[in-house]
Amino acid sequence: MSGAASQGRGVVAIDVGGTRTRVAAGDGPVVRFPTEQDYDRQLARLRDAIPGTPSAVGVSFGGRVTAAGDVRVAMNLRGYEGRPLRRDLESTLDAPVRVAHDATCGLLGEHALGSLRGTDRCGYVTLSTGVGAALRLGAGGHFVAATTEAGHQLVAGNDRRCGCGQTGCLETLLGGAALGRHLGRALETVEDAGFWHAYARHLADGIANFALTAGLDAVAVGGAIAAQRAGLWPPLREALAERLTYQAVRVHRATLDEAPLAGARVLLDVPPSSILH
Incomplete structure (x- = not known):
């Protein structure tokens, strides 16, 4: 069509x-x-x-x-x-x-109508029940958009078992369902600043690995967790600045509500x- x-x-x-x-x-x-x-x-x-x-x-x-x-x-x-x-x-x-x-689909939406417009090498990360990621490479109408498994990249020192069967997936540190099981309560009830600071640093590691591996110029972050946690962004940007000393990557909060x-x-x-x- x-x-x-x-x-x-x-x-x-x-x-x-x-x-x-x-x-x-x-x-x-x-x-x-x-x-x-x-x-x-x-x-x-x-x-x-x-x-x-x-x-x-x-x-x-x-x-x-x-x-x-x-x-x-x-x-x-x-x-x-x-x-x-x-x-x-x-x-x-x-x-x-x-x-x-x-x-x-989040990537297509943000590229067509949101924060990724005009960017030839870009990605989208969604933080919600799970953690999803996709990338787009190409100019104009000549491009490929691909789903990735960046949410299941392995994190050193992480011994949490993931629903996918692996041990140490990033999703166990960021996904709403996995964290809810680990904490014994819904993620939206957690207000501890230290928890969200650690969350931002884990997210920064994941975004940096995702962006550098694919050579992305920009990444948009969306999903319910990103949308509801405005306080996540200052520590996230600080952590990204510490990590991305080789190649700068623009990281945006998704501008589309959905x-x-x-x-x-x-x-x-x-x-x-x-x-x-």
Whole structure:
């Protein structure tokens, strides 16, 4: 799908996260509801949330998908793994569907409409239920956007077991679900300044490794944790300044309130060959 597909009134954008789902149909208000752990119930909720028959649907999904739109890995939605999400949505909604990882969609949204506009080598990191990352390399319409596993880079001295099966993943230090299990309470209830200072330093290490490995010029950071913790940014910028002494990287707070949702709409105008799942 190409051209001005994302501008059509019948276009629907969906963001299926590990905790919440958001649906934007045309110019109407965004509909929000908790993501169902049961795959079939989630399909039914999406059908109920979308009026009429859309002309096209772009989907941001909180997990890795194949080029065909099948769910490969969804650590926070295990019941979705192996399911043909794109085909099932096309059958449920009677419309053509494109699906990509939520970090990739966040990247597309921030590059098209937000803080990464005009940057040829850039990345996006999302801090939410989990930790996702994607990068974009290329100029103009000739580019590749790729999901990465930067959230599962191994951190020296970290002995926490990750849901992916590895020990020492960055996600165990930054992801909302992993930290909630480690702390025994929801991350949003934690107000200790020392905790968030340490969080910022772990995040700085992860961003620096991600950016330097790919040679990125800029990285946008989004997701619920980044959006809700304004106090995270001063220690993060301080830690990044200490680390990035070889090559400067611009690190932005995502300017779009819901970058993956915006990117799901942008996805409809991106050639399939430009997305590496």
